Amino acid sequence: MIAVALDGPAGAGKSSIAKELAKRFSLIHVDTGALYRAVGLYMLRQGLDPADGAQVIPRLPEVQITLKFSPEGQRIFLGEEDVSEAIRTPEASRASSAVSAIPEVRAFLLEQQRKLARENPVIMDGRDIGTVVLPDASIKIFLTAAPEARAMRRYKELMAKGIDTDYDTVLAEVKERDYRDSHRETAPLRQAEDAVLADTTELDFQGSVELLASIIGEKLNQVR
Numbered sequence: 620m621i622a623v624a625l626d627g628p629a630g631a632g633k634s635s636i637a638k639e640l641a642k643r644f645s646l647i648h649v650d651t652g653a654l655y656r657a658v659g660l661y662m663l664r665q666g667l668d669p670a671d672g673a674q675v676i677p678r679l680p681e682v683q684i685t686l687k688f689s690p691e692g693q694r695i696f697l698g699e700e701d702v703s704e705a706i707r708t709p710e711a712s713r714a715s716s717a718v719s720a721i722p723e724v725r726a727f728l729l730e731q732q733r734k735l736a737r738e739n740p741v742i743m744d745g746r747d748i749g750t751v752v753l754p755d756a757s758i759k760i761f762l763t764a765a766p767e768a769r770a771m772r773r774y775k776e777l778m779a780k781g782i783d784t785d786y787d788t789v790l791a792e793v794k795e796r797d798y799r800d801s802h803r804e805t806a807p808l809r810q811a812e813d814a815v816l817a818d819t820t821e822l823d824f825q826g827s828v829e830l831l832a833s834i835i836g837e838k839l840n841q842v843r
Contacts, residue, residue, distance in 0.1 A: 623742040623835060624749035627762035628808060629796040630769030632827060633744035638692050639828045641742050644835060647688055649735050651745035653695045654728045656706035657684050659714025661697055669717035676723045716796050722805040746800055749811035758838040759814035760831060766793050768820045
């Protein structure tokens with residue numbers, strides 16, 4: 620079963636690019652960040668501190684997350700509610716980063732992610748796919764870009780959705796997220812030793828897609 624592990628920092632464009640690559644290579648796109656966002660959103664809705672393991676861990680059995688796939692992409696549900704848009708707010712993003720630093724949350728979601736890869740040809744994106752979730756993935760890519768470039772992309776995305784913010788705030792949040800993700804004790808963000816580095820600082824979206832498509836195409840030829 621083909622598995623593409625796509626890792627990288629916040630705002631690198633992993634999910635958007637992976638969605639296009641999934642169509643091109645007939646793969647199922649699994650956005651693992653959405654799982655953590657869903658957990659974070661659930662805790663916020665319960666009035667809990669997403670960074671406080673003592674509050675979060677006992678409530679994990681209550682969290683019912685389902686991923687549904689269609690030609691339009693992945694949809695994520697909390698119970699019966701489609702929260703695919705609700706998890707994309709800045710508040711949900713911060714909550715996601717907080718709960719992802721809790722080892723028990725990562726363990727809670729780990730088997731769900733691995734099961735998807737066992738049963739389907741996937742391109743799975745996140746922070747620790749190539750290092751922890753799918754260490755034996757046939758193709759590993761570490762996607763990155765300068766913090767300033769990632770912040771500008773995120774800023775434009777939020778403005779397009781009508782979410783009022785400013786570039787400096789977004790840049791500060793990107794840098795803070797980078798620090799938290801790379802310094803957490805459990806599964807910190809890092810490039811797997813056998814992953815191909817793809818820096819898209821100077822590329823637009825389509826250029827980024829083509830860069831990763833060429834990497835995947837070359838790797839698939841080697842596997843075959």
